[in-house]
Amino acid sequence: MKARKLVDLPDPISKALSNRETFTNALFSRPDSLSALLSYDEVLEKEQLFLQKDGSLGAVYEVELLEHEPMASKQIINAVEGLKPLFNLPENCTLQFLFDQSAFSSFDKELCEIESSYPDAHSVSQLLFDEKVAALKESCRAFGKKSPFRRKLYLSIRYFPKIAGSRKVKDYLDRGEVTLYRELSEFVTELKNFKGILKGIETASPLKLVRLGAESLLDVLRHFFNPKTYYKRSFAPFNKNISLSKQFLYNSPVLDYPGIEREGIKSRTLTLKTCPLYAYPGGMAYFLKIPFPFKLSLNFSFPSKYKTKLFFDTKEFFLEHGATAKARVQREEIKEVQDRLARNDRCLNLTFNVIIEGESEEELDNREKEICHIFNNDLxxxxxxxxDIGLGLALNSLPLSYVPDADYSTQRAIRIFRSDAVKFLPIFDSFRGLKNPLSVFLSRENNLVPFSLLENETSNHTAVLADTGSGKSAFVIDCIVAAKRMSPEPLVFIIDKKSSYSMLSEYYDGDLTVFDRNKEVPFSPFRGVYDEEKIAFLTKLISSAIHLTSPSFALESEHQAAITMALKLAYIKKCDRQGLSYLDGELLRQDSDEEVELTMEDFVVELGSLTDGKSERMREVVDPLLSKLRPFYDDGVYAKFFRGSKSTNKKSKLFYVYDLDALDGDPTLQTLMTMAVIEEIRCILSLPENQGRAGFLVMEEFAMLGRNNPAFRDFAIDFAETMRKRGCWLITLTPRPQNYFDLEVGKAFWSVASNYVFLQMNGDNVDFIVENSSLLDEASSEIVRSLKTINGEFAEIFHINKNKTKQGAFRYRQTPSARWMSPTNAKDTKKALTALEKFDDKWEALKYLKSSLN
Structure with a gap:
């Protein structure tokens, strides 16, 4: 065929061929805006679908991540294997997973909601909470080891409509409306097919999928392209009249072959070179320990069975007569692959990228080394x-931006089986906390952890186990302080020895009762409002006192009836005498609003009077009781604890501390006084002004409270059930797990608890719990073993409820104010009390103590 001369060609073609600049621009020039390169275009708002510039359809989902720490190996395997239906897409679809670990903003909506909750909080609790939130926000602004992360997984499905086959000549002669009708019908059919695919995915997915609309997708894209502005301002809402690709670029990015630079933040892309030698479920959880923001991108395409078979058959053909050892190994691998394909496994093309970001090359180099360490050593x-192609791979990682044609130019796709691909999906997250928080912490992998001990619907009794010095008291104090943010303000009762709460009671205007043998005892079991419950309790208390001091004495129903009768008579006579006084030599009754308070002497007098003019049988009942009660009245060894204080102290506070340290060496007195304290707590909760008010009873080192005393055990169980109905919750603490399983009272507390909190424990104690309780399984026991407490830094906490539906580990960090308001060691306590004596104003004392830390 004779070549045509250039002059014979049409002018536009001739001009283009003769102008070298046209070819140069076509190869190397870029449009004025990056948005012209991106595929986003229209939004089908009703269906929450996206129409791309090339005519493809797309949908984006946010996938609910799994908290990996408390998951046992079988649970992890089942979760991963359940994702296989996601890979049943047809060949004209692509599947993308984008795992985004990003930094929190100090203006984050979730953080602001937690901060603004409980506007009527107690002023001291609000001060401590504000200090905690301020430290958290500062860590958000100045990124460091204490900065929180948010982790999200986005699933994108892109559908490429099948192009109709070659048309007949007459089709091109149709009128315009016929062509429009035909094109519209084809689009509706393809849209229906795509919606059917999405419905199947949503139904088959074991993880919760939430489809994103235009606003949510814009938020993801704006976060990527405006990494600094995103945290400083709000953006315009989605405008359906403008292409989506023109609504997320607010700053001009700098494009380079290795990556993209936005607002001074550079990106770098790492790509999986080969398929790992072995893959196992749960391996992707390793990436949660990375201490900086990054993105994992997994792009899947689905080659046809014919293309897959052709590839492996061709490779087998060339290896069939290979004589080298390597060829023989490869041939065996090909046969294994073909066998798996015959067993209905599916071959996929995977492009696996990690996108890291940093403000300098040095920062990028350091972060790259950490990523490589995980790939090289863990995977x-x-x-x-x-x-050279980092920019293109980074842009391909964005939702709905991947097309299979990109694999031809990047040459980074690896062939992988569906059964192996599911093991690479980043579906794991750290502990995300609870839904109704009173406080906020960080998980061990820096997730934000909203937390409260009041999350259960029916019961919120709590058992706390930890080694001595692990920080359990400080953590419980933090929970109690957080609870004081509630409205109405809850009642708090502390039963302790060498109390860590004495300073805190100063700031909450609390009532501190210290039991000291060498001083007047400002307490009596007889004080309070007398009703049938009070009389029943005093009967039980006096019966327990006799049993503890005279174990061999058998109390019968006649004895208990006599005790009850004497109590009622003593109360009636005390009431008759109330308000009587001599005036001008005459005995007159005056109105008095003071509470009637009996003493043991009043009771003994009336008990002795029961024999006056009575039968001999009554004397046989009463005389032994008077003899056995001798230690509790007159000059008896326990008499001062049942006599009451001379000064009246009408309870009207909301914070009470009972320090029983001086009774540590006397189990009898410990048991009786603990029962009396708990009864007083019951009475305070029953007051009309406290109806509808929540309450907390904290028992520190509860093993000292009665030990193996069945009476106290039954009393504790009854109290726990009664208080559950009234919204008062027990929090018990001990360093020895044996106390919960060997002591009667410990068994009672363990059985009624619905929350269990663990801090640092030695391995033997963990083994003991595993052997004696079904609470901890394989995974949770390993978490407890791994808990650490670093003085001056943090204490790691593991929380689990009885049903095991809510569990996770996090770190408690004490703020300076919290440290000095609730000192938990002798050195800090002495320093705090000295400061209180030095300054008349307690807040000046706190300011002085905080300054001493600097």
Whole structure:
């Protein structure tokens, strides 16, 4: 065929061929805006679908992540294997997973909601909470080891409509409305097919999928393209009249072959070079320990069975007569692959990228090393640092931006089986906390952890186990302080020895009762409002006192009836005498609003009077009781604890501390006084002004409270059930797990608890719990073993409820104010009390103590 001369060609073609600049621009020039390169275009708002510039359809989902720490190995395997239906897409679809670990903003909506909750909080609790939130926000602004992360997984499905086959000549002669009708019908059919695919995915997915609309997708894209502005301002809402690709670029990015620079933040892309030698479920949880923001991108395409078979058959053909050892190994691998394909496994193309970001090359280099360490050591595979195509791979990682044609130019896709691909999905997250928080912490992998001990619907009794010095008291104090943010303000009762709460009671205007043998005892079991419950309790208390001091004495129903009768008579006579006084030599009754308070002497007098003019049988009942009660009245060894204080102290506070340290060496007195204290707590809760008010009873080192005393055990169980109905919750603490399983009272507390809190414990104690309780399983027991407490830094906490539906580990960090308001060691306590004596104003004392830390 004779070649045509250039002049014979049409002018536009001739001009283009003769102008070298046209070819140069076509190869190397870029449009004025990056948005022209991106595929986002229209939004089908009703269906929450996206129409791309090339005519493809897309949908984006946010996937609910699994908190990996408390999951046992079988649970992890089942969760991963359940994701296989996600890979049943047809060949004209692509599947993308984008795992985004990003920093929290100090203006984050979730953080602001927690901060603004409980506007009527107690002023001291609000001060401590504000200090905690301020430290958290500062860590958000100045990124560091204490900065919180948010982790999200986005699933994108892109559908490429099948192009109709070659048309007949007459089709091109149709009128315009016929063509429009035909094109519209084809689009509706393809849209229906795509919606059917999405419905199948949503139904088959074991993880919760939430489809994103235009606003949510814009938020993801704006976060990527405006990494600094995103945290400083709000953006315009979605405008349906403008292409989506023109609504997220607010700053001009700098494009380079290795990556993209936005607002001074550079990106770098790492690509999985080869499929790992072995893959196992749960391996992707390793990436949660990375201490900086990053993105994991997994792009899947679905080659046809014919193309897959052709590839492996061709490779087998060339290896069939290979004589080398390597060829023989590869041939065996090909046969294994073909066998798996015959067993209905599916071959996929996977492009696996990690996108890291930093403000300097040095920062990027350091972060790259940490990523490579995980790939090389934990996953046993290699990665490529993309210096030439990093930009393109980073843009391909964005939702709905991946097309299979990109694999032809990047040559980074690896072939992988569906059964192996599911093991690479980043579906794991750290502990995310609870739904109704009173406080906020960080997980061990820096997730924000909203937390409260009041999350259960029916019961919120709590058992706390930890080694001595692990920080359990400080953590419980933090929970109690947080609870004081509630409205109405809850009642708090502390039963302790060498109390860590004495300073705190100063700031909450509390009532501190210290039992000291060498001083007047400002307490009596007889004080309070007398009703049938009070009389029943005093009967039980006096019966327990006799049983503890005279174990061999058998109390019968006649004895208990006599005790009850004497109590009622003593109360009636005390009431008759109330308000009587001599005036001008005459005995007159005056109105008095003082509470009637009996003493043991009043009771003994009336008990003795029961024999006056009575039968001999009554004397046989009463005389032994008077003899056995001798230690509790007159000059008896326990008499001062049942006599009451000379000064009246009408309870009207909301914070009470009972320090029983001086009774530590006397189990009898410990048991009786603990029962009396708990009864007083019951009475305070029953007051009309406290109806509808929540309450907390904290028992520190509860093993000292009665030990193996069945009476106290039954009393504790009854109290726990009664208080549950009234919204008062027990929090018990001990350093020895044996106390919960060997002591009667410990068994009672363990059985009624619905929350269990663990701090640092030695391995033997953990083994003991595993052997004696079904609470901890394989995974949770390993978490408890791994808990650490670093003085001056943090204490790691593991929380689990009885049903095991809510569990997770997090870190408690004490603020300076919290440290000095509730000192938990002798050195800090002495320093705090000295400061209180030095300054007349307690807040000046706190300011002085905080300054001493600097």
């Amino acid at each position: 046993d595979t290699e990665v490529i640092t993309e210096n």
